[in-house]
Amino acid sequence: MTIPKNDTFLRALLKQPVEYTPVWLMRQAGRYLAEYNQTRARAGDFLTLCKTPALATEVTLQPLERFPLDAAILFSDILTIPDAMGLGLYFAQGEGPMFEKPLRNAVDIHALRVPDPYNDLRYVMDAVSEIRKALENRVPLIGFSGSPFTLACYMVEGRGGTDFREIKTMLYKQPELLHQILNKNAQAVTAYLNAQIESGAQAVMIFDTWGGALSHAAYREFSLHYMQQIVDGLKQEQDGVRIPSIVFTKGGGLWLEAIADIGCNAVGLDWTIDIGDARRRVGDKVALQGNLDPSVLFSSPEVIAQEVEKILTSFGSGSGHVFNLGHGISQFTPPENAAVLVEAVHSLSRKFH
Amino acid sequence: MTIPKNDTFLRALLKQPVEYTPVWLMRQAGRYLAEYNQTRARAGDFLTLCKTPALATEVTLQPLERFPLDAAILFSDILTIPDAMGLGLYFAQGEGPMFEKPLRNAVDIHALRVPDPYNDLRYVMDAVSEIRKALENRVPLIGFSGSPFTLACYMVEGRGGTDFREIKTMLYKQPELLHQILNKNAQAVTAYLNAQIESGAQAVMIFDTWGGALSHAAYREFSLHYMQQIVDGLKQEQDGVRIPSIVFTKGGGLWLEAIADIGCNAVGLDWTIDIGDARRRVGDKVALQGNLDPSVLFSSPEVIAQEVEKILTSFGSGSGHVFNLGHGISQFTPPENAAVLVEAVHSLSRKFH
Numbered sequence: 001m002t003i004p005k006n007d008t009f010l011r012a013l014l015k016q017p018v019e020y021t022p023v024w025l026m027r028q029a030g031r032y033l034a035e036y037n038q039t040r041a042r043a044g045d046f047l048t049l050c051k052t053p054a055l056a057t058e059v060t061l062q063p064l065e066r067f068p069l070d071a072a073i074l075f076s077d078i079l080t081i082p083d084a085m086g087l088g089l090y091f092a093q094g095e096g097p098m099f100e101k102p103l104r105n106a107v108d109i110h111a112l113r114v115p116d117p118y119n120d121l122r123y124v125m126d127a128v129s130e131i132r133k134a135l136e137n138r139v140p141l142i143g144f145s146g147s148p149f150t151l152a153c154y155m156v157e158g159r160g161g162t163d164f165r166e167i168k169t170m171l172y173k174q175p176e177l178l179h180q181i182l183n184k185n186a187q188a189v190t191a192y193l194n195a196q197i198e199s200g201a202q203a204v205m206i207f208d209t210w211g212g213a214l215s216h217a218a219y220r221e222f223s224l225h226y227m228q229q230i231v232d233g234l235k236q237e238q239d240g241v242r243i244p245s246i247v248f249t250k251g252g253g254l255w256l257e258a259i260a261d262i263g264c265n266a267v268g269l270d271w272t273i274d275i276g277d278a279r280r281r282v283g284d285k286v287a288l289q290g291n292l293d294p295s296v297l298f299s300s301p302e303v304i305a306q307e308v309e310k311i312l313t314s315f316g317s318g319s320g321h322v323f324n325l326g327h328g329i330s331q332f333t334p335p336e337n338a339a340v341l342v343e344a345v346h347s348l349s350r351k352f353h
Numbered sequence: 354m355t356i357p358k359n360d361t362f363l364r365a366l367l368k369q370p371v372e373y374t375p376v377w378l379m380r381q382a383g384r385y386l387a388e389y390n391q392t393r394a395r396a397g398d399f400l401t402l403c404k405t406p407a408l409a410t411e412v413t414l415q416p417l418e419r420f421p422l423d424a425a426i427l428f429s430d431i432l433t434i435p436d437a438m439g440l441g442l443y444f445a446q447g448e449g450p451m452f453e454k455p456l457r458n459a460v461d462i463h464a465l466r467v468p469d470p471y472n473d474l475r476y477v478m479d480a481v482s483e484i485r486k487a488l489e490n491r492v493p494l495i496g497f498s499g500s501p502f503t504l505a506c507y508m509v510e511g512r513g514g515t516d517f518r519e520i521k522t523m524l525y526k527q528p529e530l531l532h533q534i535l536n537k538n539a540q541a542v543t544a545y546l547n548a549q550i551e552s553g554a555q556a557v558m559i560f561d562t563w564g565g566a567l568s569h570a571a572y573r574e575f576s577l578h579y580m581q582q583i584v585d586g587l588k589q590e591q592d593g594v595r596i597p598s599i600v601f602t603k604g605g606g607l608w609l610e611a612i613a614d615i616g617c618n619a620v621g622l623d624w625t626i627d628i629g630d631a632r633r634r635v636g637d638k639v640a641l642q643g644n645l646d647p648s649v650l651f652s653s654p655e656v657i658a659q660e661v662e663k664i665l666t667s668f669g670s671g672s673g674h675v676f677n678l679g680h681g682i683s684q685f686t687p688p689e690n691a692a693v694l695v696e697a698v699h700s701l702s703r704k705f706h
Binding site: 163164165168169171172173212214215216218219253254271272273274293296298299300303307310330332 | 516517518521522524525526565567568569570571572604606607624625626627646648649651652653656660663679683685
């Protein structure tokens with residue numbers, strides 16, 4: 001049983017007392033850091049960076065060298081699972097991730113195979129172990145996966161950032177086909193996150209980036225239901241230590257009570273909701289993670305501190321808050337503004353604990 | 354004083370008794386209709402279509418020839434105001450609307466001129482009058498404008514569909530500059546909508562397409578505040594007839610109470626909110642317009658009818674509901690499915706009235 005020297009993040013997720021509000025940044029190892037771009041250039045391409053544990057370890061630790069962040073997050077791609085399913089992930093120049101073989105028909109969907117994380121995604125488990133070693137127990141390591149629905153969006157559309165026409169046509173016209181995909185994705189994500197936990201991840205997060213595009217009813221049936229299935233199947237502890245889980249649906253503020261009900265320890269919030277209102281709505285059920293608009297980091301140190309103070313004040317006293325952005329940090333963020341943010345959260349939050 | 358032969362839509366907006374739930378479709382005159390594409394081809398380009406009253410009239414009436422819709426909506430572009438302000442609107446192939454001179458500095462913002470709708474936007478007023486004549490009082494005509502914030506997004510970014518980096522940088526770094534733009538936009542929209550009312554529009558709608566990208570606090574300060582200013586300045590009646598107003602913020606479900614408070618007659622809903630919950634939250638304050646996911650129209654007649662029934666049932670008995678999609682109809686919609694939708698709303702809603 002190994003507790004990190006700084007376990008503030010884990011305690012906040014479990015709503016145990018903390019001395020200050022912990023903070024990490026979604027996509028904290030990313031293109032806004034020159035050293036990340038150097039490692040990525042050295043790797044040659046993004047997929048090689050993800051699939052080479054030594055390089056994934058290097059970039060995972062880079063933001064921790066710059067900023068006193070309270071957690072590290074596995075550097076990996078959200079699409080490792082469909083890639084391992086054989087859909088042919090590739091990155092077209094300036095286009096983001098794409099799949100050579102989008103899933104559109106019953107035959108291909110029937111043939112879809114749930115990957116074995118220890119074989120088909122060995123490189124991820126190796127990265128988790130190597131990052132844990134390199135972290136030397138300074139802060140906890142977060143493992144993660146895309147949600148079944150978010151993975152399905154990429155799998156059916158063949159790419160991200162679409163109008164969801166293909167997947168929503170399937171959803172309304174052949175819902176049983178989409179349920180087959182989602183069932184397999186949920187099995188795959190459960191096994192994948194449990195393998196990450198066994199390999200050393202000390203908390204896990206499910207990113208439901210596209211669930212917010214669904215109607216209130218479709219969200220429950222096609223996204224939340226499968227995240228619940230995953231949370232039900234997650235290892236609760238490893239080597240005697242609790243492994244907290246975080247569920248984040250971007251644009252899911254209207255559905256907060258339902259999300260808080262699926263058994264996760266924490267719910268991620270984007271910036272459209274007042275975190276104080278969110279806290280009143282979920283009560284004692286879950287911790288909350290968020291919820292600064294990443295665009296605030298384009299402003300000045302003074303404005304960043306003001307906006308941090310507003311969120312801390314709105315959340316109020318007591319544990320159960322992990323500070324974060326409401327979405328990944330922009331590649332155009334000046335790194336010195338990320339430093340200002342982390343420092344502001346640490347210093348301004350002490351009076352609330 | 355002229356009441357349309359079918360004034361169901363106007364009565365529903367004012368929460369007066371109706372025999373069935375009225376329905377129209379955002380972007381009902383659009384690319385999913387072959388006859389629209391023919392007229393557009395004849396016009397040569399989109400801007401000529403908007404700026405030629407006879408052609409705008411032709412396409413406005415096309416969907417009414419096909420479907421027994423309960424309202425017509427002025428065919429025009431959302432960006433007529435910034436175009437009239439001299440920002441140089443153009444449409445790049447496959448790119449949507451763009452501005453030659455995006456607004457980025459104080460000098461350009463100071464120089465921004467509020468257009469006179471009767472001079473600078475004469476073609477819109479001419480279209481409104483001509484459409485009213487052509488409608489022969491069958492159904493009411495809706496006038497519309499983009500919201501001050503949504504217009505500002507295009508004006509500052511120079512185009513739509515961005516990550517809002519430019520406008521949010523301005524919002525957090527130089528909020529006073531953005532407020533100057535928004536003030537001028539609010540004045541311009543108020544004058545523009547009032548001129549549409551004087552020219553014959555029988556209801557008006559403000560489209561706040563991008564307000565949902567803001568934080569809960571920024572939404573109130575940079576979008577809702579200016580829509581309130583417009584609603585306060587709108588003509589309440591014309592020739593002795595009430596002119597109802599509709600405000601629609603896509604992604605604004607969390608802020609419903611605040612939107613319902615600005616004095617508009619109806620609030621538009623996208624598909625992420627249950628309309629029954631929305632009704633409970635706004636009480637008797639406003640009517641509601643929405644809220645079918647446009648993707649449902651990619652499915653079958655049976656599914657369309659089921660989804661219509663769910664929304665009608667969730668809203669429940671009584672007036673105060675205008676059926677619509679939660680966003681513009683997709684260009685890929687089979688027109689026969691739009692017919693199924695209109696018929697389903699009309700027939701299935703009678704039992705609730």
